[in-house]
Amino acid sequence: MSPLRLELVNLRKRFGATEVLDDISLTVPRGEFVSILGPSGAGKSTILQLLTGATAPDAGEMLMDGQPLARDRHCFAFMPQGDALMPWRRMLDNATLGLEVQGVGRKAARARVAPLFAEFGLAGFEHHYPAQLSGGMRQRAALLRTVVQQRPMLLLDEPFGALDALTRAQMQRWLATMWTRHRWTVLLITHDVREAVLLSDRIYVLTSRPARVAHQFHLPFEHPRQGVGSPALGAIEADILQTLLNPKD
Template structure:
């Protein structure tokens, strides 16, 4: 079953009130139920704009957005979103940050807190439930942000470069952690990253975007079996696919 479908989606923005610049030009993509799909593209190609459209924060110039076969273009509150920064509220405890999206949805607080405490224990944050975010490391804050998205009642998760601000070792640890959590839960995920290794390690499929006006230049099926091994990046097939993606992005970034 298809969870998300974008149909010929385009978006233009006015520049100095005189003319419009087209950022997205006829984007067609889909995410199946329980599938992990990644978007790769040059900086400034409109990846975050795409998420704002999916989340209903802005309206497309043309095209349609469908969830579970129903058109939801321009509608808010239907997807779970994790931004580039953890974006935790410093005055709320860790567990209160985790349950925030469930509170907004009107779900019972006592049940949400039970879930939050259960999951915080699963991800190595037991004992931090009533601490405030300021005492947590960057990687720990990202885990809290991910749990907030995971426990949201919305089934589709949109993850916007969630590990981009982390150091290399913490990022690798978070990749393995996310892979382990996702393979146990199989939520539908649309993921943005600049990391080729991250895309190949995590994804079922990858969409490669062009420069603006942005189009999809290639859809890549990732053939590696699940569960994914932490040694996968050392395999010859992984290295070959990474090189192919690198060469493709280099061509796209140069306008070739």
């Protein structure tokens, strides 16, 4: 059996007088797609801040394969809520940015990124600027920039939250197909129940502040899922909504 890729144990975090996280524990096994789901302001993104080192926990442990998480956090590739593309850089150079930050030369970074444009549905747009692309294409470019870094785990912070409903649904299905092909280890932050059910192997539902894990849902269904119209997936979606609306039940 593969070791746990990531384990958070009894994490607590307070900002001033506000207790944000209260005794959060969860695991992200190797090769799984795991979502943290909760209402806006519940502290979901704070968990990513702890993982990326933007802030430190007040208590608890963060373990990678049973060892304390390294301070340099090179195990994570992070995709923020917005695409964060630089408007003055062409798409090819936007996609290489993460590699360049790691110290990879520009020519080598381009050689690694260019073959992936077709797989990500961006062939022919390598020399376009971000303003010339649709929202969905920009998000695919942002994900390409993230995964090409070849880090062990992807951290996705509501990556489709700013898209319109149709584009968001299209991007969710595209991501499901890509994940099935590559089997990345993913931790997704979202407040979209349907998105979590469509994409995830397991879902942690958080209460409002201070955030606690109200329930963990396992979804032993094949990927990619074409939708949530099946009775089994619909039942899980209903259970998750019930947990969000009645976290003490």
